Amino acid sequence: xxxxxxxxxxxxxxxxxxxxxxxxxxxxxxxxxxxxxxxxxxxxxxxxxxxxxxxxxxxxxxxxxxxxxxxxxxxxxxxxxxxxxxxxxxxxxxxxxxxxxxxxxxxxxxxxx
Amino acid sequence: xxxxxxxxxxxxxxxxxxxxxxxxxxxxxxxxxxxxxxxxxxxxxxxxxxxxxxxxxxxxxxxxxxxxxxxxxxxxxxxxxxxxxxxxxxxxxxxxxxxxxxxxxxxxxxxxxxx
Numbered sequence: 001x002x003x004x005x006x007x008x009x010x011x012x013x014x015x016x017x018x019x020x021x022x023x024x025x026x027x028x029x030x031x032x033x034x035x036x037x038x039x040x041x042x043x044x045x046x047x048x049x050x051x052x053x054x055x056x057x058x059x060x061x062x063x064x065x066x067x068x069x070x071x072x073x074x075x076x077x078x079x080x081x082x083x084x085x086x087x088x089x090x091x092x093x094x095x096x097x098x099x100x101x102x103x104x105x106x107x108x109x110x111x112x113x
Numbered sequence: 114x115x116x117x118x119x120x121x122x123x124x125x126x127x128x129x130x131x132x133x134x135x136x137x138x139x140x141x142x143x144x145x146x147x148x149x150x151x152x153x154x155x156x157x158x159x160x161x162x163x164x165x166x167x168x169x170x171x172x173x174x175x176x177x178x179x180x181x182x183x184x185x186x187x188x189x190x191x192x193x194x195x196x197x198x199x200x201x202x203x204x205x206x207x208x209x210x211x212x213x214x215x216x217x218x219x220x221x222x223x224x225x226x227x228x
Binding site for chain 1: 117146148153154155156157158161171201203205217219220221222224
């Protein structure tokens with residue numbers, strides 16, 4: 001079993017809909033949680049970063065962490081065709097920078113005009 | 114502009130050859146990483162380095178080698194011992210220190226194909 005599980009999709013939604021993405025994990029030591037967006041043939045870019053449990057909002061993006069359930073979510077409101085990409089969750093157990101991240105397999109999202 | 118530069122974008126390797134992927138950063142980051150990405154498997158860590166002249170194996174280091182002679186550079190060699198090298202390779206860097214791991218910056222990747 002993988003340490004971090006993520007549905008590969010594709011997830012297809014109409015423009016303007018809410019996109020809901022999630023990851024489950026097994027390592028209870030994870031305390032730093034990140035969501036990355038990756039366009040085709042490009043490197044990932046950081047979208048959201050959350051420490052421990054709770055919600056965080058940034059524009060159209062909301063990240064939620066439920067450590068008791070070992071479950072994290074990313075919501076994208078008012079989705080646009082430009083949101084079509086692969087979304088990767090990533091986690092880390094240590095506060096020290098330079099610590100390796102554990103990634104989910106990514107969910108491919110298609111937003112149709 | 115600060116960032117990470119990976120070259121080449123596309124690389125073709127014949128079976129039995131070693132090839133070296135370049136990664137250079139001008140962000141003054143101490144830590145650098147190499148990840149491999151295969152379809153549906155996310156990113157898997159090959160090697161990482163937190164300081165010049167020091168590096169550690171990641172989860173899938175077999176068949177790969179690295180060096181860190183300069184802070185700005187972290188080249189990855191894919192050796193002939195790597196049985197399935199066709200993949201997308203991503204280099205990343207982050208600041209070192211007692212900080213949360215939100216400072217990762219990725220390069221644009223190198224797509225390696227064995228022919």
